[in-house]
Amino acid sequence: MGIRVNPRTTQKIAKVVIWSAAILVLLLLFTIIIYILSKGIPHITWQFLTEIPSDMGKSGGILSAIVGTLAVTIVAIVVATPLGVGTAFYLTEYTRESGVTKIIRFSAESLAGIPSIVYGLFGFIFFVTYLKLGWSILSGGLTLAVMILPTIIRTSEEAIRTVPPMYREVSFSLGGTKWQTMTKVLIPSALPGIATGIILGIGRCVAETAAIILTAGSALQMPTSLFSPARTLAVHFYILASEGISLENAYATAAILIILILLINIGANLLVNRVVAKRR
Amino acid sequence: MSEQTKISIRDFNFFYAKKEVIRALNLDVRENEILSVFGPANSGTTTLLRALNRMTDLTPGVYMEGEILLDGKNIRSPDINISELRRKVSMVFEVPTPLPMSIFDNVAYGPRLSGVKNRVLLEHTVEESLQMAVLWDEVKDRLHNSAMRLSGGQQQRLCLARILALHPEVILLDRPCSGLDPVSTSKIEESLRHLKEKFTIVIVPHNVQQAGRVSDRAAFLLMGDLIEVGLTAEVFANPKDKRTSDYITGRFG
Numbered sequence: 001m002g003i004r005v006n007p008r009t010t011q012k013i014a015k016v017v018i019w020s021a022a023i024l025v026l027l028l029l030f031t032i033i034i035y036i037l038s039k040g041i042p043h044i045t046w047q048f049l050t051e052i053p054s055d056m057g058k059s060g061g062i063l064s065a066i067v068g069t070l071a072v073t074i075v076a077i078v079v080a081t082p083l084g085v086g087t088a089f090y091l092t093e094y095t096r097e098s099g100v101t102k103i104i105r106f107s108a109e110s111l112a113g114i115p116s117i118v119y120g121l122f123g124f125i126f127f128v129t130y131l132k133l134g135w136s137i138l139s140g141g142l143t144l145a146v147m148i149l150p151t152i153i154r155t156s157e158e159a160i161r162t163v164p165p166m167y168r169e170v171s172f173s174l175g176g177t178k179w180q181t182m183t184k185v186l187i188p189s190a191l192p193g194i195a196t197g198i199i200l201g202i203g204r205c206v207a208e209t210a211a212i213i214l215t216a217g218s219a220l221q222m223p224t225s226l227f228s229p230a231r232t233l234a235v236h237f238y239i240l241a242s243e244g245i246s247l248e249n250a251y252a253t254a255a256i257l258i259i260l261i262l263l264i265n266i267g268a269n270l271l272v273n274r275v276v277a278k279r280r
Numbered sequence: 281m282s283e284q285t286k287i288s289i290r291d292f293n294f295f296y297a298k299k300e301v302i303r304a305l306n307l308d309v310r311e312n313e314i315l316s317v318f319g320p321a322n323s324g325t326t327t328l329l330r331a332l333n334r335m336t337d338l339t340p341g342v343y344m345e346g347e348i349l350l351d352g353k354n355i356r357s358p359d360i361n362i363s364e365l366r367r368k369v370s371m372v373f374e375v376p377t378p379l380p381m382s383i384f385d386n387v388a389y390g391p392r393l394s395g396v397k398n399r400v401l402l403e404h405t406v407e408e409s410l411q412m413a414v415l416w417d418e419v420k421d422r423l424h425n426s427a428m429r430l431s432g433g434q435q436q437r438l439c440l441a442r443i444l445a446l447h448p449e450v451i452l453l454d455r456p457c458s459g460l461d462p463v464s465t466s467k468i469e470e471s472l473r474h475l476k477e478k479f480t481i482v483i484v485p486h487n488v489q490q491a492g493r494v495s496d497r498a499a500f501l502l503m504g505d506l507i508e509v510g511l512t513a514e515v516f517a518n519p520k521d522k523r524t525s526d527y528i529t530g531r532f533g
Contacts, residue, residue: 167379174370185379
């Protein structure tokens with residue numbers, strides 16, 4: 001039955017296919033990054049980084065957008081991390097598999113698949129109008145928190161499940177309570193996985209536009225409090241490009257956005273590695 | 281070995297998922313003895329050990345009847361502080377499982393949980409425990425290295441040191457040498473002989489020979505029934521029950 005292929009030949013073909021896939025993906029990624037950076041970096045000046053936009057973003061800088069991005073993201077992470085990690089611990093450690101855990105998991109998975117604009121609409125109705133938080137960093141951050149919650153729950157749950165079950169037994173057998181076992185053994189062991197979820201969440205927050213426009217607005221001035229409206233880099237870029245205000249500044253903003261994400265990822269990795277290295 | 285009873289197991293039945301694992305067990309553990317509880321796989325030996333410090337609570341679907349008295353107090357009664365019980369009756373598992381932290385932190389883990397913060401006291405406890413577990417000389421220069429890099433035999437002695445740091449009264453050992461080489465095994469057995477002067481030890485040995493080598497008394501469990509118990513020498517030389525002699529001589533199991 002079928003054609004007999006020499007296993008060595010299959011081996012070679014597989015090698016070629018797998019290598020080409022990897023190289024193709026790398027090429028694609030680097031092309032995009034290099035294209036944007038090369039188009040954007042020439043327009044980045046000290047002034048561009050330290051001034052707020054003027055003339056709708058045609059001139060001036062993007063400082064308010066950088067601040068807006070960081071503020072909205074920080075609010076989202078600060079709110080979503082304890083909720084998400086807490087839910088993950090509830091699902092894995094504080095309850096046995098039941099109808100309730102299935103419902104929570106199913107809801108989280110469904111939420112993960114909803115387009116961000118729907119979160120934006122929810123945020124607009126609930127945070128902006130019903131809770132009267134207005135278009136603000138707080139509304140935007142809370143909306144993003146809801147949006148990234150499923151990701152954080154999912155990755156944290158996976159991370160906690162990969163902690164060897166014997167660690168729990170050992171901790172309990174040495175007189176540890178559930179809480180002590182969680183804080184001293186499970187969280188440190190699951191930290192790299194939990195951090196992955198948080199980094200993915202940061203990425204989604206920084207890149208979000210639709211949900212932000214509906215909840216934080218697109219104000220150009222410098223935000224002064226959590227209740228100020230704000231424009232994020234992604235929103236600024238979107239408006240500059242879609243309304244043809246300034247393509248140069250759009251590319252420069254995109255370059256800053258990419259550099260910001262790179263810096264956050266590198267920083268988070270360094271932080272996690274420092275913690276993990278102590279435990280190997 | 282004194283004649284004082286440390287643990288008294290009375291009419292103990294244990295069910296796991298409706299299946300009876302231990303049947304009507306009556307067994308005493310005396311103070312400062314090494315009691316080995318041996319038998320073929322699925323005889324209830326490990327379950328009995330885990331019931332003694334209520335590690336069985338962690339397994340869903342178990343049901344128990346009867347009493348387990350520690351110094352006359354039923355450890356199954358609801359007012360027992362489980363953390364305290366597990367510090368008093370501590371366990372070494374079959375698979376050596378250091379926690380992913382340094383050697384020092386592993387041994388100090390238990391004392392820290394119970395609130396010991398004093399550095400000097402911790403250092404003293406760690407050294408004393410490692411010495412009792414015959415591991416100190418091998419690790420004294422690298423206490424702050426990860427415990428994950430120790431060999432299997434060293435890891436198991438670390439696990440022993442880790443429970444000694446709790447200053448327990450009873451030590452439970454579940455096949456502590458099953459994955460270890462003969463040298464590590466003899467080191468652990470050597471430390472047990474010293475330890476019984478201070479502690480009461482219940483061991484599920486990984487083979488009949490170990491039961492013969494290390495224990496004062498031996499209890500033979502078969503399919504959840506206690507077949508016989510007595511001084512190890514007597515159980516091995518003149519088993520009263522044919523099933524015991526068949527098992528010891530290797531005719532089954």
